[in-house]
Amino acid sequence: MASKAEELVGRVKDIPTLPSVVTQINRVLHDDGESLETVISIIEKDPPLTTKVLRLANSSYYGMSRDVRTVKEAVLILGLNAIQSIAMAVSVGKLFSGDLNGVLNMKDLWMHSLHCAVASKAMLRHMGTVVAEEGFICGLVHDIGKVIMVMNLPDEMKKVGRAFLEGDTRSWWEVEQEVIGFTHADVGGLIASRWNFPKPYCEAIEYHHWPEKGSGNGDSSKDRLAYSIFAGDALSRSLSENGTGEIQQPDPSSLQVLGIEPEALPDLLEKVGEDFQNVIATWDLE
Numbered sequence: 001m002a003s004k005a006e007e008l009v010g011r012v013k014d015i016p017t018l019p020s021v022v023t024q025i026n027r028v029l030h031d032d033g034e035s036l037e038t039v040i041s042i043i044e045k046d047p048p049l050t051t052k053v054l055r056l057a058n059s060s061y062y063g064m065s066r067d068v069r070t071v072k073e074a075v076l077i078l079g080l081n082a083i084q085s086i087a088m089a090v091s092v093g094k095l096f097s098g099d100l101n102g103v104l105n106m107k108d109l110w111m112h113s114l115h116c117a118v119a120s121k122a123m124l125r126h127m128g129t130v131v132a133e134e135g136f137i138c139g140l141v142h143d144i145g146k147v148i149m150v151m152n153l154p155d156e157m158k159k160v161g162r163a164f165l166e167g168d169t170r171s172w173w174e175v176e177q178e179v180i181g182f183t184h185a186d187v188g189g190l191i192a193s194r195w196n197f198p199k200p201y202c203e204a205i206e207y208h209h210w211p212e213k214g215s216g217n218g219d220s221s222k223d224r225l226a227y228s229i230f231a232g233d234a235l236s237r238s239l240s241e242n243g244t245g246e247i248q249q250p251d252p253s254s255l256q257v258l259g260i261e262p263e264a265l266p267d268l269l270e271k272v273g274e275d276f277q278n279v280i281a282t283w284d285l286e
Contacts, residue, residue, distance in 0.1 A: 005190060056086045082133055095144065103150045114279060116229065116232040118272060134201065134204075142188060142205050142208045185210075
């Protein structure tokens, strides 16, 4: 029997779609028979994306020691996963636009998503570039379920928002669960599946509030992507909620799963702050 979240997603007619160029790149990345030349061709056929890729490839966020002048250079130097992250960042921002019935501030939600993406990537960087870029991608869209729910359940989501205005101290997802019967994370995981994201991506989005529920079957290292989104989400929220620039440390269990030693945390958090400011200043994604 379908869950309430599945029933919602099943009846929604205007589910946001990823731009075709992102869908094509995603397909290439998960098809061993495709080549770098295919990705280069896809990007070069989209002039605005080409311009963005080259601009971002030359930003200090990627720290290139030489100018990247062509799409081919960008793909060869940065790698396919980084190119996928750039294409996603350029395209996904369009989904976070408009006024969502006064329940959510879309600019704030987009900034939170970007911050979570940067933090998740930073926490996974020591595990390799591929895994780190996966964290960035999942962080970008971890809250897409909120957009779907506000668009399709406006009255219910207004009740959720009103609870916070009246001083409710519970988590947003806890109030969603009480008022609606499911959460934005449930919906987000289903949307990721509709977008044909790999299973680990879908689980990271669905379980970003409960990473221990992943399919690792007790092996938390298999759920490290979900743990990185959990920690990145918390870090981003603590920064915006404090309003003072003071960053609360991520949950110790997340740090243990991610292999981050407590003594390395101050430098890591400083790096996250620098990377986020760099993204905002040079990527033109606001």
